[in-house]
Amino acid sequence: MKISNDTIIEMYEKMVKIRKFENRAMNLFAEGQFGGFVHLYIGEEAVATGVCESLRDDDYITSTHRGHGHIIAKGGDLKYMMAELYGKETGYCKGKGGSMHIADATKGILGANGIVGAGHNIATGAGLGIQYKGTDQVCACFFGDASTNQSTFHEGLNLASTWKLPVIFICENNGYGISVSQARHQNITDISQRAVSYNIPGITVDGNDVFAVFEAVSEAVARARKGQGPTLIECKTYRWRGHFEGDPTVYRPEGELEQWKKKDPIPRVEKYILENKVMTQAEMDKLNEKIDALVEEAVDFAQASKFPDVSSAVEDVYTDIVEEGRSR
């Protein structure tokens, strides 16, 4: 598959954007700028990027608790994301959601999710909606290796395959569900194997190779748009940080992280870009500076924004009913 230079540059930009946003969020959390559960995507950037680059703006995604990368790759605005992490009124969810629940309906982002496995069925429902409306959109469903042990995995894939729904199931296999390694949570190593039981294509790719992810997903998207049903794509990758910020990662065997850092997806693209003269080093540096500025702008925006007024707490429960507030 020939990938155009524009596409390569766009993917590089997205990956760097995710990395820089996450690094900044990591430091801000450590400084105590905001609280809550923050699950970082560092090390897994190639997956979200390769997937979302295969999608159109009008396609959908469902995300997970580890959602920042998905949102950025689907075109989410760093300012509103950062403001949401801070719990500010200008955040994507007006401060009601936080890191684990970012959504942007205008970008087809059906939401990050705090319930492991919930997305399998929601994405299937989005696929049903698309089929019902008769458009050629698709929905990409992101989920972790450990989420495939929820019954929703079976239910979603069974329904999507039986009804030939336009869903791309993207398994981000980073080898762990919190502290429990894949070998201790399931009896298989390649989750793509499970596709056999639904009679759909199942593929395993190097999740740290953005080109491999892009190619596999592009093919699955093409099939889905033609009404040929879902595909299960497993992307093998690794998270560099703990499960959440603050996790002491006692469960990691020595040297494992270092091995994976050698497979950092970003330098791999940089090497390709330079070797194939897609960009010069100077152009790449400039792009990096631009992204640094965007991230700083997002932090400034978040810090300058106000916290929501308490009266907003009782809004948005329903479209029409505003619940009763408190007299304090």
Added chain:
Amino acid sequence: MRELTYGQGIKEGMRIKMLENPDVFIFGEDVGLFGGCFGVTAGLFEEFGEKRVRDTPISEGAIIGAAVGAAALGLRPIPELMFVDFATVGMDQLVNQAAKMRYMFGGKLKLPMVVRLPSGGGVAAAAQHSQSLEAWFTHVPGLKVVYPSNAQDAIGLMLTAIDDDNPVIYLENKTLYAVASQVEDEVKPIPLGKANIKREGNDVTIITYGKQVYDSLKAAEMLEKDGIDVEVIDLRSLYPLDTEAIFESVKKTHKVVIVSEEAKRGSYAGELAAIIADECFYECDAPIKRVCALNTPIPFSGVLESYVLPNADDVVQAVKSLF
């Protein structure tokens, strides 16, 4: 006496029974080497080994269901879910299976299991990790429900819950895990259905449990300055319920405020109010008040979350409205 945190209390209760009875064992997500999401099982994996402190896949249906099956064989499993919010995922196993099997089978089965469920807000964990769902469980015939507020009760209730031959829902408040308190050297089992009068008073009865025990005691101190003498009852056990302690107190004070962290609509607090209205209506000389969370999901942002959750000031305000 010695000092223990609430989390250590929960662990001690389990540990005592595990040492005593080889049929008692723990499983759940990350309860092993990791020590549990909130560190409650820390050290038990090292002490008892993987057979008795077992990490499970992320499968809440299987976690509760496996406990039901193992309990049906006479074992005494203690399944842990990371957050009470995830009980939704295992609800069939809990509500249609655990709670009903004995009855449906004409009393032929016993299901001795203790389901540990960390509850409540206050840690910026947002809507899917902060709920107080006790009413769901107290609503289901066949389940017993306890909710300790301190280390001593955590131990005593755990000892009883494990020995109980019925499914017991053991709710824990996640803001209390690190809260230390004095504990007897040898804690005795606390019978289910026995409330604890935390503070005696003559003017008004506050009925509460879990974290709101602290808010209520704080409110009682504030109210004392205004000359209002408050009695605070920590229920400890939501079902069975110590109606005797409640009625006795109401007959003394004639005023009731119920405090819980639940969304108010359909809450267990509402059930308590109904029970009091049924049995003690003529003893009350003011409306029965409930102080609860607002009827919203729990928001992330700290300013919103603390507005939605009840606090001591809200309790003070509710009490004063009765005078």
